[in-house]
Amino acid sequence: MSxxxxxxxxxxxxxxxxxxxxxxxCRCSTQFGAPPNTQTCExxxxxxxxLPVMNRRAVELALRAxxxxxxxIPTLTKWDRKNYYYPDLPKGYQISQYxxxxxxxxxxxxxxxxxxxxxxxxxxxRAHLExxxxxxxxxxxxxHADSRIDLNRAGTPLLEIVTQPDLRSPTEARFFLxxxxxxxxxxxxxxxxxxxxxxxxxxxxxxxxxTPRGRVATPIVEIKNMNSFRxxxxxxxxxxxxxxxxxxxxxxxxxxxxxxxxGWDDQxxxxxxxxxxxxxxxxxxxxxxxxxxxxxxxEEVAAVRAALTALxxxxxxxxxxxHGLDPYDADVLVNQGPALVDYFEQTVACGADxxxxxxxxxxxxxxxLNERGLTIQQLPVPAAGLAELLRSVAAGELETTRARQVxxxxxxxxxxVAAARQALGIVQVASEDLxxxxxxxxxxxxxxxRDVRGGKTQALGALIGKARQRNPNVxxxxxxxxxxxxxxxxxxx
Amino acid sequence: MSLTRQDVEKVSxxxxxxxxPAQLDAMTVHLARIVAYVEQxxxxxxxxxxxxxxxxxxxxxxxxxTLAPSLDREEALRNAPKRDVECYRVPAVLGxxx
Ligand SMILES: [Zn+2]
Numbered sequence: 001m002s003x004x005x006x007x008x009x010x011x012x013x014x015x016x017x018x019x020x021x022x023x024x025x026c027r028c029s030t031q032f033g034a035p036p037n038t039q040t041c042e043x044x045x046x047x048x049x050x051l052p053v054m055n056r057r058a059v060e061l062a063l064r065a066x067x068x069x070x071x072x073i074p075t076l077t078k079w080d081r082k083n084y085y086y087p088d089l090p091k092g093y094q095i096s097q098y099x100x101x102x103x104x105x106x107x108x109x110x111x112x113x114x115x116x117x118x119x120x121x122x123x124x125x126r127a128h129l130e131x132x133x134x135x136x137x138x139x140x141x142x143x144h145a146d147s148r149i150d151l152n153r154a155g156t157p158l159l160e161i162v163t164q165p166d167l168r169s170p171t172e173a174r175f176f177l178x179x180x181x182x183x184x185x186x187x188x189x190x191x192x193x194x195x196x197x198x199x200x201x202x203x204x205x206x207x208x209x210x211t212p213r214g215r216v217a218t219p220i221v222e223i224k225n226m227n228s229f230r231x232x233x234x235x236x237x238x239x240x241x242x243x244x245x246x247x248x249x250x251x252x253x254x255x256x257x258x259x260x261x262x263g264w265d266d267q268x269x270x271x272x273x274x275x276x277x278x279x280x281x282x283x284x285x286x287x288x289x290x291x292x293x294x295x296x297x298x299e300e301v302a303a304v305r306a307a308l309t310a311l312x313x314x315x316x317x318x319x320x321x322x323h324g325l326d327p328y329d330a331d332v333l334v335n336q337g338p339a340l341v342d343y344f345e346q347t348v349a350c351g352a353d354x355x356x357x358x359x360x361x362x363x364x365x366x367x368x369l370n371e372r373g374l375t376i377q378q379l380p381v382p383a384a385g386l387a388e389l390l391r392s393v394a395a396g397e398l399e400t401t402r403a404r405q406v407x408x409x410x411x412x413x414x415x416x417v418a419a420a421r422q423a424l425g426i427v428q429v430a431s432e433d434l435x436x437x438x439x440x441x442x443x444x445x446x447x448x449x450r451d452v453r454g455g456k457t458q459a460l461g462a463l464i465g466k467a468r469q470r471n472p473n474v475x476x477x478x479x480x481x482x483x484x485x486x487x488x489x490x491x492x493x
Numbered sequence: 494m495s496l497t498r499q500d501v502e503k504v505s506x507x508x509x510x511x512x513x514p515a516q517l518d519a520m521t522v523h524l525a526r527i528v529a530y531v532e533q534x535x536x537x538x539x540x541x542x543x544x545x546x547x548x549x550x551x552x553x554x555x556x557x558x559t560l561a562p563s564l565d566r567e568e569a570l571r572n573a574p575k576r577d578v579e580c581y582r583v584p585a586v587l588g589x590x591x
Binding site for chain 1: 507509546548549551552553554555556557558559560561564569570575577579580581582583584585586
């Protein structure tokens, strides 16, 4: 198998927890991190005689995501029971959607990482609304091994988003996940936090190989247990390699072996075979008799579409078109989330130069947020304050190093630009005073004047340093300009 | 459609029922009779009948996303065959998430 003769074919199944206060079929809290088994009731424990009632908010959030993913929304959707036994599934079935999902046939466009060219379109097969299972924790104490079951998560609303097998490399899979996560966070439908399990990814992968006998495909493998987007990328790369090796050894192709499930071992950086997944018919799906269907009228879909806020792709395009940012910079800002883009736009609306504002946000502001663990909403410097500061820099009243100090002061004390400047003793040096200072320095350092006359203009640097020692508020660029002029003027007879 | 002994074996495995051979034979006969009974529906001409998603003529039964109290943990765990202070305990689950 030569390197060029195969294509990696990847499809993803992404589960995201929807941001509801309560569970999908009962009014227990979905809050993450509560003590085990303190957020359960008759319904989510599947006790006899209890009946589920669909959470309106969950349907709304799922619809919002489906519409943003350009999916078709059928007028009628219903729920089904997916039957299997597992200790974290109290009812013995999961309420999911089988043949009439909430949405299908959408797509997500991935921006070209180089910022140019046409986006890559990844088709979405379906996105449906289902309930989550509980959590099992392996526990080995005193020689006997048990699993401990926490059912707080059981019944939490999940949106399952299934892509077509349109992704062609592990890196592209990671790009897709980044873009999907960004979209969902702009939509405010999910926290998408992999550490807390509010976003989980399974991947289906195989290879299409060009052989002398024609094109063949290796058996499809489903990979589970990946706990970060990086892990997804690495697991897929490992699996593509492994399937290539296996194909060369066994020659086995798609259909000759049942679909296999493998788990990613992040420590060993390998995938390992898991037990056989039950065939789809083994789940014995049938309509959930305890829930009636949900209907969605076209006008409702139109209203959801109209209410969508600007999504990542739109905001990137706006930053480039309206503010003249490079696609790269626009991407960096948009990737930080909608609040940061809002902050940027407010800063520019308050009179800051767009590129300067973009640079400041990417450097000083983001660094401050990271160091202090703040969100942009918690930054003590309002957009108008940053704009005022950047206007001073643009007007030459404040050089960048000093502006940084002012910004830090504003962050630390919540002061205005004026108050921070005053506290730091930063006042603009009057022109006469600056001229006087330059004259004095030139008189005191004739050797520098000689050097400059001799063509060594870099000698002026020493003067700037001395000027700043005398008065930290002087603008180095102006000191340099004035000194040059004075020396030149003295030269002319 | 005729139901085979293998079908019943498979279904009982999926339902986590362990049937001794004699019962398996009896169950094959019983189940086949039930399936045949339901199969009578195939005789109906349903060409002009729109598919039905639910037996009740209801739709959009939705609840507000408003918190209600959950069960006290002691109460939730009360009937567990095996438990500790916080959790249900079950025989070791191997093979990771489903
Ligand atoms: Zn509950």
